[in-house]
Amino acid sequence: MPREVIDLPYQVEYLSVLDEEGNLLDEDLEPEIPDERLLRMHRMMLLARRFDERMLQLQRQGRIGTFAPIKGQEAAQIGIVAALRESDWMVPSFREQAASLWRGQSMESFLLAYAGFYQGNELPEDVRNLPVSVPVGTQPLHAVGLSYAMKYRGDDDVVVTFFGDGATSEGDFHEAMNFAGVWQTPTIFVCQNNQWAISVPRYRQTNSKTLAQKALAYGVPGRQVDGNDVLAVYVAAEEAGERARSGEGPTLVECVTYRLSLHTTADDPTRYREEEEVEKWQKREPIGRFQNYLKGRDLLSDHDIEEVEREIKAQIQDAVDRAEQRMKDLRGQELTMFDHMYAEMPPYLQEQRDELAAELEAKEESDA
Amino acid sequence: MPREVIDLPYQVEYLSVLDEEGNLLDEDLEPEIPDERLLRMHRMMLLARRFDERMLQLQRQGRIGTFAPIKGQEAAQIGIVAALRESDWMVPSFREQAASLWRGQSMESFLLAYAGFYQGNELPEDVRNLPVSVPVGTQPLHAVGLSYAMKYRGDDDVVVTFFGDGATSEGDFHEAMNFAGVWQTPTIFVCQNNQWAISVPRYRQTNSKTLAQKALAYGVPGRQVDGNDVLAVYVAAEEAGERARSGEGPTLVECVTYRLSLHTTADDPTRYREEEEVEKWQKREPIGRFQNYLKGRDLLSDHDIEEVEREIKAQIQDAVDRAEQRMKDLRGQELTMFDHMYAEMPPYLQEQRDELAAELEAKEESDA
Amino acid sequence: MPKMTMVDALNTALHQEMEKDDRVIVLGEDVGVDGGVFRVTEGLLEEFGEKRVIDTPLAEAGIVGTSIGMALYGLRPVCEIQFSGFSYLAFQQLEAHAARMRWRTRGAYTVPLVLRTPYSGGVRALEHHSESREAYWAHTPGLKMVIPSGPRNARALLVSAIRDPDPVVFYEPKAVYRAFREEVPEEEETWPLGKAQVVREGDDITMISYGAMMRPTLQAAERLREEDGVEAEVVDVLTIAPLDHETLADSVRKTGRVVIVHEAPRSLGPGAEIVARLVEKSFWYLEAPIRRVTGYDVVIPLFAYEKAYLPSADRVLRAARETLETPA
């Protein structure tokens, strides 16, 4: 053939289940989710939202440092992890508090880490989350390695990794997708396309129409979903999970969502985006939509919501109290900076530790 | 729409003009190329082939060091550069001797560089080629920067960059394609897919059906062409060049070709590929096909070919003689290693230069 | 003269150089609309437009690699890596191409780019936002490595870096960004790359530092005078590579005693090279072992314990006293 169009193995689909008000768009697409899980999803989305608000407050009060709020992205996170198993692994970036909490990570762990205590990253054995990864786009490669190892060990778990729209521009993202495609690893790549990478809008990040279509470059299926529709996200994650578990390899899921809050607490969005845009997306905010859906199914009442809100509030308060107590206990433990650099402390490091120990003593004396 | 297929802006086309024997597949696709350019293309393909053979011989004789033969890829290179202007820029990898010679780089420059004399990389002002770039996949970014600068200066030249199938796995390739897509730079990305990255076959490099389709990830058009069909390559380059010059941005051209020779002179392909495969591709070898086409058009006779071969042989011999004379002249100029590290030599470097100067003197004396 | 923070001073340098020279182009993540996350590029987009002030996609190798291409075409790209802790994604581009193109082509092609990036601890930041790894670049032949310590020398050095014909890695001490103001002349001012500066004269001991560590070093020097009646000579290295060892050695020939202060990890840090040079150049003048007061060989801790990691005036003072007490 002189000039022929090559047909590509995959198409890029867009998926949504609920409309902006939370009504079903299509009965057939409604996932079968046990009621108690639906309610847990709602509770965790709400918990993540309130925890986010509280952390912002704590940061403004100087009780913790810089962190990345998740407001508006609760569905994109809970929809994914709710469709997975506890034994699966999660490899997050730095904006996945909701997903991490669902998977059993404690609020204290975040409070501690964001208060500058690395002890917050010491995750319990049974929580298969990696800690926050700050260098954008670098962590999907870890997910691919983890999932290769699972496959090697014959374990039928999967690995989900989260990253943002901006992360898709990094070379490491490309290499991760490509390795996963070649190795056919059980990896779910979840892009939380929240429209912004700090001040850089999605359209300046890449010229491709969707981020989902980037999967085509690797012979991997890509899906785009309404990331503010927790049911659509759930369906996409379930499909990707089944593919992965049945040995059909990785999937890229682009969750189209929006960062309703600040990039981080150090950021001032008014410098680069219009209030109208935020308001537009506020209407598509995921929690309200999901609540309407649950109400429509008589699974949730306004009274229930108040109830949940009350419980959550107390839960968060406990976490904050425990975390601040823990911070007090951890103060003055500067010498721990020498721990865990290596399994065994090398002599020169030991010398440096002694150096600091002497200095801290001297300081105490002079302070006393 | 609950579930809809997203239609993508670009399709991936496959293009070929000549069949394996060199007959036209489709009159309409035959590019209008002036006869003398057609003949120059033939001459340069042949020159590149013979120069390659001669360099291999010189390497085996220990007169030059390691280099990467191009045998079989002459059409993929000449077809591209023949469709471009002299004032355009070329950013090669390390297997583009044919393209570089077409653009006025001398055979001596290669002989010198591969004999271990960096002086071979000192290219004349009027040759707008960058020197060989060894780190795979890193040079396309330079092409994007160059073409951005051209656009900024309002120059209507374009930049063509060459790289291999393996290079598409590198993160830098991804970043280059993405920047070019966002900036809409006048860049032509030419992938010489020669089926192998040393011992790694194309199918192990990536799971995507074509390399051309990787362009979709960046909202950039991708074309796949028969890379052993110099006319098809020419047509693709002409189209990409027109797009670039008319401000329509970058194009990715995948030239499907084959490395008939060694990866480098340090390589032993019998360790990883079957002779049958090589023979199969030998049949699709680009020079013979092109010669048949030219004969069919009465532009070339066997007698002409002998003539050209004779001239080329002499030309190459001159180049080798000049290069070896130059090498003699350059021997003993070790101190030049301190030149061109910086525009001005810093004092400590000057000290080190004096150190080496003294050592070389001492050695001369002891040798004398 | 207007009083400026280091951020103002750097911004002034960029404004003035861009006005003077249309080859100068600024690119990086959030350098345009947002004016840079530390506002160093504030107002440049408004004044010079999108073609010269580019909000790039999120890719460090891409930023540096395309800057190399621009420089090859004759432009003077000033690219920003948002935090030096992410610059390693561009390591290959810097080591393999920016640092070598002049050498590789025997001067036929050159890469006059500046890579600006914030380094240093002390700002309660997240992981990867507080490192000091200038040694990586200082050990790379073909690169220049510059670190200012205050608003005035920051402005002068950035102007020199932009005009320099070779690639310059320019580390900005973020702890100093807004820490204090200094008079910075409106009219152009430069400081030669490769030249250290004696910022305080003294005969008893030489204190060598740079960047954010100049402040604890100078504080310690003051206290030495007040509390011990000792006059310390303080040298601001300013350019880590090429290192101006002559200025350092001259001081040591006078004082015979040396303390080096930096926040980079100790092993193979810039202090090691300074010791080695002083041993080469002024061994016979040394009256005591050279002391290194540095960051420890650990990852700089998150901010709860960060202060203990960073050299403090107390630490410098203690080391200086021990060095002074050593009998010759």
Add this chain to the structure above:
Amino acid sequence: MPKMTMVDALNTALHQEMEKDDRVIVLGEDVGVDGGVFRVTEGLLEEFGEKRVIDTPLAEAGIVGTSIGMALYGLRPVCEIQFSGFSYLAFQQLEAHAARMRWRTRGAYTVPLVLRTPYSGGVRALEHHSESREAYWAHTPGLKMVIPSGPRNARALLVSAIRDPDPVVFYEPKAVYRAFREEVPEEEETWPLGKAQVVREGDDITMISYGAMMRPTLQAAERLREEDGVEAEVVDVLTIAPLDHETLADSVRKTGRVVIVHEAPRSLGPGAEIVARLVEKSFWYLEAPIRRVTGYDVVIPLFAYEKAYLPSADRVLRAARETLETPA
């Protein structure tokens, strides 16, 4: 004992460790079917299969990044970067993750990987195939940096590196790969990381080197004995980080005179740290300035001039004699 080249010895180590431990996995470019471009992984694919010996796509960050993931799951990846000159593409993965995961999670997650890669000049190679930049890794807290000098210690060190619970960058001197044979015991042998080795005893001067530079150094030591009747003590550093300064300082306390030899660029090279440590640990024993015989602060030239760049026995000898002639 069979006589082996360094390539054989490394291959033996890999074979034996893979037999012993199914957590050990080898991955990299051309490590499988081709057996590695230097044949170090020869035969592993045939013996252990595609799951454990992986020909990866051409992407260094990908190789290291996925190795990190494998290590997090409890495997022991031994990844190969085809030439150390390309390892910088994986710099961020090594610095930001491999080196930090244990520290970041307070021991909850660890990354026991080995990154094998050839370094050194002297093999008539192309650009980027002859560098020695071990200092980059040695300056990175959380990494270990190992460089063998001969077949026997290469085998022993690689076994130790594979069993080490922390990430190890393992530089293989390609100039030594097939340069000579040594008896290497069939039965397992290890050498502790972080321990230097005195390979030649002497009282007059200490010569410190490692990797491919051990040979010119030992040759110089021999000639010192033959031609000058001087007994040099020669120490093979073996582990660049963590550096065993005690063994070095002990020797210096005995000899008082030191020459350091490496092919890495001088400024901020490992020699600088060795000088700094010796000044800290044995200053009062030094009878002459410490001399560094190293690669120059330039890009190592293409092979026509490469020999002049690399420290030769003559160069080491000259430096040693000057050091010996210095009156105490």
